Amino acid sequence: MKKAQLQTLVNSLIPKFYSFAFALVPDELQAEQMVIDAYAVFVVREKNFISKFKYTDDKKEKSIFKKYIMSHMINEIYKMGVKRSSQLRILGSRDHGQFESFYNLKTNQRAVLFLKESFNYSIETIQDTLRLEKYQVIETLYNGRQSILAVNDLPENNSRGFKSV
Amino acid sequence: MFNEVEDLNPKRERIIKDGRYLSRGLVNAYLDERLKPAQKKKFEALVGDLEELKEELRVKSETKEFIAELIPHPQISKSSTNNLKVELADITETVIGDDKLSVSEKLVKFLDKTILEF
Numbered sequence: 001m002k003k004a005q006l007q008t009l010v011n012s013l014i015p016k017f018y019s020f021a022f023a024l025v026p027d028e029l030q031a032e033q034m035v036i037d038a039y040a041v042f043v044v045r046e047k048n049f050i051s052k053f054k055y056t057d058d059k060k061e062k063s064i065f066k067k068y069i070m071s072h073m074i075n076e077i078y079k080m081g082v083k084r085s086s087q088l089r090i091l092g093s094r095d096h097g098q099f100e101s102f103y104n105l106k107t108n109q110r111a112v113l114f115l116k117e118s119f120n121y122s123i124e125t126i127q128d129t130l131r132l133e134k135y136q137v138i139e140t141l142y143n144g145r146q147s148i149l150a151v152n153d154l155p156e157n158n159s160r161g162f163k164s165v
Numbered sequence: 166m167f168n169e170v171e172d173l174n175p176k177r178e179r180i181i182k183d184g185r186y187l188s189r190g191l192v193n194a195y196l197d198e199r200l201k202p203a204q205k206k207k208f209e210a211l212v213g214d215l216e217e218l219k220e221e222l223r224v225k226s227e228t229k230e231f232i233a234e235l236i237p238h239p240q241i242s243k244s245s246t247n248n249l250k251v252e253l254a255d256i257t258e259t260v261i262g263d264d265k266l267s268v269s270e271k272l273v274k275f276l277d278k279t280i281l282e283f
Contacts, residue, residue, distance in 0.1 A: 019238065
């Protein structure tokens with residue numbers, strides 16, 4: 001695979017990398033830095049594979065490689081986010097408006113909820129990407145949703161006690 | 166292997182009609198779109214004309230939508246995008262770039278470097 005091809009593909013994914021990083025560590029500079037660090041780890045570790053990968057114009061191949069990059073990058077950003085969000089302690093220092101309850105969740109809950117709701121990932125894809133067991137993904141998703149519901153009032157026509165989601 | 170839909174604890178199941186059973190896990194799996202097409206079809210056939218269950222599904226679905234609205238979708242600024250493009254290109258160049266050079270190209274690159282400047 002040529003450098004230019006890799007760069008074009010990576011550039012198209014920058015908004016996704018950044019939005020996931022920001023969901024874990026809501027600070028512009030920190031989110032940028034996490035994307036840079038995750039990419040450095042990814043390229044160094046997967047250098048041989050990237051160099052040997054025969055990248056053609058085939059849509060299927062492009063899609064496979066895109067998924068491969070996404071999976072590695074999201075996993076790296078996740079691992080960094082878990083460590084850095086607790087080290088930086090910046091989560092409580094900003095006003096996040098309607099998203100306050102989301103940013104008050106544990107980092108792993110934010111990661112799973114974000115991938116499910118924002119990226120529309122299936123449980124299986126989240127499981128593969130974050131290297132978790134299926135029950136862990138479902139449990140984290142459930143607990144995250146319950147924590148959000150605990151501090152936000154449901155609309156009036158939706159309060160018949162079916163809060164379990 | 167654990168099958169979340171079929172192996173759910175039967176104690177959590179309840180009779181909904183004529184001896185038919187439905188678990189909360191199955192309802193959640195349906196709402197999360199975790200059911201396979203055949204399972205989904207079976208589930209929908211099971212719910213059928215049961216108004217109470219339809220209502221519960223509606224409320225649960227709305228609750229999920231309500232939660233989804235509380236999940237942010239951070240947008241990247243133009244300056245951050247440009248900055249990241251430069252930084253990531255630099256990493257690609259540093260890590261992968263040199264491997265693509267032939268010996269002569271490496272030599273030219275080395276000789277082209279300024280070691281001492283007067």
